[in-house]
Amino acid sequence: xxxxxxxxxxxxxxxxxxxxxxxxxxxxxxxxxxxxxxxxxxxxxxxxxxxxxxxxxxxxxxxxxxxxxxxxxxxxxxxxxxxxxxxxxxxxxxxxxxxxxxxxxxxxxxxxxxxxxxxxxxxxxxxxxxxxxxxxxxxxxxxxxxxxxxxxxxxxxxxxxxxxxxxxxxxxxxxxxxxxxxxxxxxxxxxxxxxxxxxxxxxxxxxxxxxxxxxxxxxxxxxxxxxxxxxxxxxxxxxxxxxxxxxxxxxxxxxxxxxxxxxxxxxxxxxxxxxxxxxxxxxxxxxxxxxxxxxxxxxxxxxxxxxxxxxxxxxxxxxxxxxxxxxxxxxxxxxxxxxxxxxxxxxxxxxxxxxxxxxxxxxxxxxxxxxxxxxxxxxxxxxxxxxxxxxxxxxxxxxxx
Amino acid sequence: xxxxxxxxxxxxxxxxxxxxxxxxxxxxxxxxxxxxxxxxxxxxxxxxxxxxxxxxxxxxxxxxxxxxxxxxxxxxxxxxxxxxxxx
Amino acid sequence: xxxxxxxxxxxxxxxxxxxxxxxxxxxxxxxxxxxxxxxxxxxxxxxxxxxxxxxxxxxxxxxxxxxxxxxxxxxxxxxxxxxxxxxxxxxxxxxxxxxxxxxxxx
Numbered sequence: 001x002x003x004x005x006x007x008x009x010x011x012x013x014x015x016x017x018x019x020x021x022x023x024x025x026x027x028x029x030x031x032x033x034x035x036x037x038x039x040x041x042x043x044x045x046x047x048x049x050x051x052x053x054x055x056x057x058x059x060x061x062x063x064x065x066x067x068x069x070x071x072x073x074x075x076x077x078x079x080x081x082x083x084x085x086x087x088x089x090x091x092x093x094x095x096x097x098x099x100x101x102x103x104x105x106x107x108x109x110x111x112x113x114x115x116x117x118x119x120x121x122x123x124x125x126x127x128x129x130x131x132x133x134x135x136x137x138x139x140x141x142x143x144x145x146x147x148x149x150x151x152x153x154x155x156x157x158x159x160x161x162x163x164x165x166x167x168x169x170x171x172x173x174x175x176x177x178x179x180x181x182x183x184x185x186x187x188x189x190x191x192x193x194x195x196x197x198x199x200x201x202x203x204x205x206x207x208x209x210x211x212x213x214x215x216x217x218x219x220x221x222x223x224x225x226x227x228x229x230x231x232x233x234x235x236x237x238x239x240x241x242x243x244x245x246x247x248x249x250x251x252x253x254x255x256x257x258x259x260x261x262x263x264x265x266x267x268x269x270x271x272x273x274x275x276x277x278x279x280x281x282x283x284x285x286x287x288x289x290x291x292x293x294x295x296x297x298x299x300x301x302x303x304x305x306x307x308x309x310x311x312x313x314x315x316x317x318x319x320x321x322x323x324x325x326x327x328x329x330x331x332x333x334x335x336x337x338x339x340x341x342x343x344x345x346x347x348x349x350x351x352x353x354x355x356x357x358x359x360x361x362x363x364x365x366x367x368x369x370x371x372x373x374x375x376x377x378x379x380x381x382x383x384x385x386x387x388x389x390x391x392x393x394x395x396x397x398x399x400x401x
Numbered sequence: 402x403x404x405x406x407x408x409x410x411x412x413x414x415x416x417x418x419x420x421x422x423x424x425x426x427x428x429x430x431x432x433x434x435x436x437x438x439x440x441x442x443x444x445x446x447x448x449x450x451x452x453x454x455x456x457x458x459x460x461x462x463x464x465x466x467x468x469x470x471x472x473x474x475x476x477x478x479x480x481x482x483x484x485x486x487x488x
Numbered sequence: 489x490x491x492x493x494x495x496x497x498x499x500x501x502x503x504x505x506x507x508x509x510x511x512x513x514x515x516x517x518x519x520x521x522x523x524x525x526x527x528x529x530x531x532x533x534x535x536x537x538x539x540x541x542x543x544x545x546x547x548x549x550x551x552x553x554x555x556x557x558x559x560x561x562x563x564x565x566x567x568x569x570x571x572x573x574x575x576x577x578x579x580x581x582x583x584x585x586x587x588x589x590x591x592x593x594x
Contacts, residue, residue, distance in 0.1 A: 006407075018425075029430060030427065033433050035426070037421070040441060041440075043444070043448075044448065044451070047451050047460060052463065056463060059466055063441075064470035064473060064474055068474065071477055088429045263460070268572045293459060293462060299466070311487060396486065408504070409503070409504055415511070420511050420515075422515060431576070431577040431582060443531075446539060449539060458547065461551055461554040470575060471568060482576055483579065
């Protein structure tokens, strides 16, 4: 039993206790707080499994913003849950038990925990982890393009492998392939994965990052499935817009904002005032640092939203509106999506495909990728933070009418 | 050194379990807030420790975000307890 | 064992003892204020000891600075939160425990 498994077992036990407690506790306020505890413990599980980006999101979204929003909903509802009339609904219990059993049965087909033979360790991820995709020949770190490198051919290459040897271990084909004729060196790692050299197999288009984007999660999210992330951002934007349409009422002239700032708590006020700039700075760091380490637009956006929410909590919402008036929040919500799709359109105008960031740098495609991803992360961050702030404002405003 | 980290981790986990019991039992709302806050502090240290156990101390970024986020959550919970509203 | 590993071991052991004491106090004490008294102090001190202990075995300077800064954030944020909770409880007339009065919410 390794230390990872030991810690994992104990943590999952704690998570289960918390989950049962959330269901059993009648007081909704306690239950909201236990949800925050649940998220914190779950984030520990993710950290233990080394999935830092997921842990980041779980801590920022689950432990932070969703707890605050749950408490915001509590403002509108009762504090106590109504007692249930029927203790056990047998039909529902049977269906739930069967679904659970089927799901558990399904997990038997999954690779074991930490199995080195799992598909994830074989297909594309090793290349991304080793930073050997693109023209870097099995080396790590930032690389200048090789001598005689033809950037135009590199970008127009569609990934088709034409000549394939009979013996998969024979790597001579790489020197004679289409890629080599265009001045593109095929990474070493392909030779160790013979399935890449099968007839008709397409190499992934050379959109890769050459040590410019060491965090493979960000390169997956922002480039490999960049369209997906763009539409996720759009979904968040749509959620923000529909929330405004549902909850926001036009403000009448002369109506004063009600609020209850926490100004009587002097120590809390001073400490918050001091820490808000650091929280904002850290949020920007998380967004900007996304391609180098754990983090990115979603997490950083949530952290920035939390900083503004802290300001509203301590000094009241009118003070927040003096810093960020509602029209500005609305405009920034749209601006984030615009930055994301604008980056894609810029790539299109520069002669590449939509969201092909390598177009952004004429000399080094890798630098272009890094630049494009940073821009995109900023777009995501702006939209996410402003939508979260909007939800908070609407929840608080509903109550004060 | 690995054993030292592991013993510390187990001690922290036992502490987490004990505090969790207090968070579930209550009895007053303030007890639950206090326990939630204590769990937050424990998890911060635990994340840092996990970084050292797995030999990747750069996990510390996580600990910073935990420290900031749990503080904000505690303030929000507290404000609701004190004023019954969030703005 | 190198000297810094010995320092770390001692600090981690101390931190464990202190924070376990605090957790036990949180469970065993009779009312909110006494629980706060144990957990508020030991939490900050225990976590700070563990973090400082870990800082001694950190390989590079940047991570070391980050570990110490997490400790500093904790040293500022945790007592602030505890103080604010106490003040809120006190303002809501939560009565402290005495021999004759079990305390509790008004």
